[in-house]
Amino acid sequence: MARRRLFRSRVQRLRATHSYGIVLLLVIGTVIFAGVGPDTDWSAAVLVIIEAVTLAVALWTSGFAGTDSAVSFGFSAFAIAVSIALIVWGGSTLTGVVALLSGVLTLAIGAAIVVGVIDQGEVNLQTVTGAVCIYLLIGFMFVFIYSAIASLGSGDLFAQGTDGTRGIRVYFSYVTLTTVGYGDYTMRTSAARMFAVLEMLMGQLYLVTVLALLVSRIRPGARLRSWKDTEPED
Numbered sequence: 666m667a668r669r670r671l672f673r674s675r676v677q678r679l680r681a682t683h684s685y686g687i688v689l690l691l692v693i694g695t696v697i698f699a700g701v702g703p704d705t706d707w708s709a710a711v712l713v714i715i716e717a718v719t720l721a722v723a724l725w726t727s728g729f730a731g732t733d734s735a736v737s738f739g740f741s742a743f744a745i746a747v748s749i750a751l752i753v754w755g756g757s758t759l760t761g762v763v764a765l766l767s768g769v770l771t772l773a774i775g776a777a778i779v780v781g782v783i784d785q786g787e788v789n790l791q792t793v794t795g796a797v798c799i800y801l802l803i804g805f806m807f808v809f810i811y812s813a814i815a816s817l818g819s820g821d822l823f824a825q826g827t828d829g830t831r832g833i834r835v836y837f838s839y840v841t842l843t844t845v846g847y848g849d850y851t852m853r854t855s856a857a858r859m860f861a862v863l864e865m866l867m868g869q870l871y872l873v874t875v876l877a878l879l880v881s882r883i884r885p886g887a888r889l890r891s892w893k894d895t896e897p898e899d
Contacts, residue, residue: 684726685778685795691719692774692801699808700835706755709763709831710748716770717744723774727781744770761816768809775802788882796879800871804842807864808835814857824853842868 695715702708721737729736744766751763775798782795808831815828822828829837829850837850841864852858 685781685791685798688719688723688726688774688778689794689798689801691715691722692798692805695719696801696805696835699805700832702831704830704832706751706760709760709767710751713744713748713751713763713767713770714741716767716774717741720770720774720777723777723781727777728784729777729780740770740773757816761813764809764812764816768806768813771802771806771809775799775806778802788879793876793879796876800868800876803867803871804839804864805835807838807842807860810860811838811857814854814860818854821853822857824851825849838864841865844869 695712698708698715699712702712717740720740724737747763747766751759778795778798782792785792811822811834812831815822815834822834823837833850840847841861844865852861
């Protein structure tokens with residue numbers, strides 16, 4: 666019966682590969698596509714599908730579910746359905762809803778990685794790689810928050826008199842996350858500014874606490890804990 670569950674037990678999760686390098690490549694590729702791809706309905710649809718695939722890989726590598734599980738299939742099918750709806754009907758409202766969905770998918774990818782990293786019980790190269798994935802996903806999640814505000818809100822997103830393209834919002838998000846602060850784009854409304862402040866705080870606190878702590882504690886040659894160590898004794 667356990668194998669029929671949607672999500673696997675912790676012992677089963679510890680058997681997973683925890684190969685977060687694959688997830689990192691997918692996340693980087695997704696960010697690049699979002700930044701340089703055209704700001705059209707079809708590219709937004711493709712982006713949702715890529716995120717669904719990334720989530721399936723994150724669930725697999727963290728040991729939550731297999732690539733052929735009902736959970737992975739359900740997310741993929743839903744992403745495809747939403748993508749088709751966006752291409753067929755379009756519109757600013759549906760674009761905003763899709764942006765929120767993309768943000769939820771990004772959050773789900775991060776959550777799968779967080780639990781997978783915690784499951785390992787030690788700091789190693791894969792742990793740090795997973796932490797880097799989460800850092801990039803924080804910035805990517807805010808891209809969709811800004812996109813939703815631009816699509817669903819009234820008025821311009823930026824004080825410069827424009828909503829900006831998705832590429833500009835990707836640029837703004839990561840500039841804000843890293844607190845570079847070029848100042849060429851600034852938020853217009855108080856609500857949008859508060860999200861920007863929240864992103865800055867999350868970016869800096871994450872770097873100086875979580876990532877710095879993991880890097881300082883990594884042990885050369887550290888291996889993943891064997892799932893056998895967690896099996897109950899007879």
